[in-house]
Amino acid sequence: MAAFAAREMKMTPVTSMHIVITGAAGALGRAVAQHFLDAGARLALIGHSDSQLADAFPGLDNSRHLLIGADVTSAPGMQAAAAQILQSFQHVDAVVHVAGGFEMGAEVHTLDRASWDRMMDLNAWSFVAVAQAFAPTMIARRSGRVIAVTAKTAARGLAAMSAYIASKSALQRLVEAMAAELSPRGIQVNSIAPSVLDTPANRQAMPDADPGEWVSTATAAQTIAFLVSPAALALHGQHVVLDA
Numbered sequence: 001m002a003a004f005a006a007r008e009m010k011m012t013p014v015t016s017m018h019i020v021i022t023g024a025a026g027a028l029g030r031a032v033a034q035h036f037l038d039a040g041a042r043l044a045l046i047g048h049s050d051s052q053l054a055d056a057f058p059g060l061d062n063s064r065h066l067l068i069g070a071d072v073t074s075a076p077g078m079q080a081a082a083a084q085i086l087q088s089f090q091h092v093d094a095v096v097h098v099a100g101g102f103e104m105g106a107e108v109h110t111l112d113r114a115s116w117d118r119m120m121d122l123n124a125w126s127f128v129a130v131a132q133a134f135a136p137t138m139i140a141r142r143s144g145r146v147i148a149v150t151a152k153t154a155a156r157g158l159a160a161m162s163a164y165i166a167s168k169s170a171l172q173r174l175v176e177a178m179a180a181e182l183s184p185r186g187i188q189v190n191s192i193a194p195s196v197l198d199t200p201a202n203r204q205a206m207p208d209a210d211p212g213e214w215v216s217t218a219t220a221a222q223t224i225a226f227l228v229s230p231a232a233l234a235l236h237g238q239h240v241v242l243d244a
Helices: 001-010 027-039 050-056 075-089 113-141 162-185 200-205 217-228
Strands: 018-022 042-047 067-070 094-097 144-149 189-196 240-244
Touching: 001 018, 001 050, 018 027, 027 042, 042 050, 042 075, 067 113, 075 113, 094 113, 094 217, 113 144, 113 162, 113 189, 144 162, 144 217, 144 240, 162 189, 189 217, 217 240
Parallel strands: 018 042, 018 094, 042 067, 094 144, 144 189, 189 240
Antiparallel strands: none
16 A cells, blocks of 8 residues: 555656657647647657658747657667757656547558568657657656557458568567556556547548548547556556557
């Protein structure tokens, strides 16, 4: 009971949290950022470029929040971003790793190495690069949450999606491994695993589909907020499947 109470006391209220969001300029990233902005958190928003972030978050209070253009697949780039964030914030309470990528691919027997590497870099290695940058400071504080965005489809292979699904499956295994490693040190690591997110890009790519059967970015953002909250204290290495 004493150990539980000690950990519970470390659960910072969302209103005073310092939260890092990667892939912040995308549809889901913007929804997650808006959810935490509305809750009063202080945010460091990482995107592919400064201009992309400026367009996505016009009028953001730059005296309180940070916009950082960085390549999430670059370990040195993530280290530099983390150093900038920690200099300003002093500590990070949660990292929400939204950044990733999707593409349909060739059949397995005709798959090219470039497609494989691209998906693995964006969806799996990026998580490692982000973890390397932010986990040490969480370990030092014995407190923190890391949330990834995996996929419901990571559970089983599908035609013409082998590289994407393999990369998201790898990401789930990384989440599970990191949870096992860091749970004893007061850090929670979990993911959300949506089916299809209702985004402009997906609507354009699948014009004949029914978006009513997809998961809204607002719902995904709310689930991420739950995983960051004290209500999810007992969850470690879990993938919360979202399906409309």
